[in-house]
Amino acid sequence: MIIENQAQVTDAVLEAFGRTVDPRLRQILLSLAKHLHGFIRDVRLTEQEFQQATKLIAAMGQRTTPSHNEVVLMAGSLGVSSLVCLLNNGNNGQTETQANLLGPFWREDQPLVPSGANLVRSATPGPALVVSVQVEDGAGRPVEGAEVDVWHSSPEGLYENQDPGQAEMNLRGRFMTDAQGRFDFRSVKPAGYPVPIDGPVGALIKATGRHNYRPAHLHFMIFKPGFKTLISQIYVPDDPYIDSDVQFGVTRALIGDYVRHDEPNTALGVAAPWYALDQRFVLEPGEARRPQPPIRAKATEPPA
Numbered sequence: 480m481i482i483e484n485q486a487q488v489t490d491a492v493l494e495a496f497g498r499t500v501d502p503r504l505r506q507i508l509l510s511l512a513k514h515l516h517g518f519i520r521d522v523r524l525t526e527q528e529f530q531q532a533t534k535l536i537a538a539m540g541q542r543t544t545p546s547h548n549e550v551v552l553m554a555g556s557l558g559v560s561s562l563v564c565l566l567n568n569g570n571n572g573q574t575e576t577q578a579n580l581l582g583p584f585w586r587e588d589q590p591l592v593p594s595g596a597n598l599v600r601s602a603t604p605g606p607a608l609v610v611s612v613q614v615e616d617g618a619g620r621p622v623e624g625a626e627v628d629v630w631h632s633s634p635e636g637l638y639e640n641q642d643p644g645q646a647e648m649n650l651r652g653r654f655m656t657d658a659q660g661r662f663d664f665r666s667v668k669p670a671g672y673p674v675p676i677d678g679p680v681g682a683l684i685k686a687t688g689r690h691n692y693r694p695a696h697l698h699f700m701i702f703k704p705g706f707k708t709l710i711s712q713i714y715v716p717d718d719p720y721i722d723s724d725v726q727f728g729v730t731r732a733l734i735g736d737y738v739r740h741d742e743p744n745t746a747l748g749v750a751a752p753w754y755a756l757d758q759r760f761v762l763e764p765g766e767a768r769r770p771q772p773p774i775r776a777k778a779t780e781p782p783a
């Protein structure tokens with residue numbers, strides 16, 4: 480069609496996209512055009528602002544490397560990652576879920592270790608953490624033979640792949656659940672950490688007057704055929720940023736019961752203070768599928 484005025488631009492786009500053969504893609508494109516054009520009308524986007532927007536989007540791509548994904552970081556900073564997660568888990572957004580963001584630091588080659596293993600592979604000062612995990616199905620039956628990846632930051636807020644001072648695979652491991660659906664591990668209490676603010680995400684964070692921290696957490700990924708792979712994070716409640724996560728990841732269901740102990744435990748060989756966490760995970764039925772590893776190289780920037 481020949482466009483006669485601003486309103487008809489949207490009609491022209493809807494008409495063109497309406498010919499998309501794939502029905503799902505057609506649905507997405509039509510809705511995208513309606514909302515995007517509606518947004519531009521709503522804020523009466525100026526030509527200068529439009530140029531700024533295209534520059535920002537280009538910069539997100541340019542800043543993305545094998546060890547850093549600015550686009551994923553921006554999706555998190557806009558709450559989009561969290562929304563997509565919560566819409567697609569917990570019975571499609573109807574019930575509470577333990578699903579959460581993957582984050583950028585899962586490694587697909589984390590070593591398989593026996594229950595009881597200590598994830599500390601090189602000197603990592605900080606309070607000891609003793610974790611006991613139980614994996615169940617929706618009926619409360621133990622899930623045996625689930626592969627559970629665990630990874631987390633150091634008490635200084637750095638993942639091993641960002642920190643030359645940590646050994647390869649420090650604070651990472653993969654466990655198999657036993658007949659009771661359980662495994663235990665030892666580690667150190669993770670700390671929260673800043674996301675990088677030297678790109679478009681930083682511009683957004685500064686403009687909105689936010690801090691750029693994620694609260695401390697443990698990452699888990701639970702893989703067992705017959706169940707939807709559960710990607711989760713268990714947050715540390717005494718973190719000062721627990722209710723203001725820059726990535727909007729913290730949900731009520733994922734605030735962990737980290738119990739502080741102020742006496743040393745000689746049986747466990749831990750000095751005070753140390754922390755214990757007893758964590759239960761419930762798997763939903765669905766497809767077992769591990770995600771693409773978000774990074775494939777040693778990172779050179781702070782984590783997200």
Ligand SMILES: [Fe+2]
Pocket residue numbers: 582584632696698783
């Ligand atoms: Fe993380």
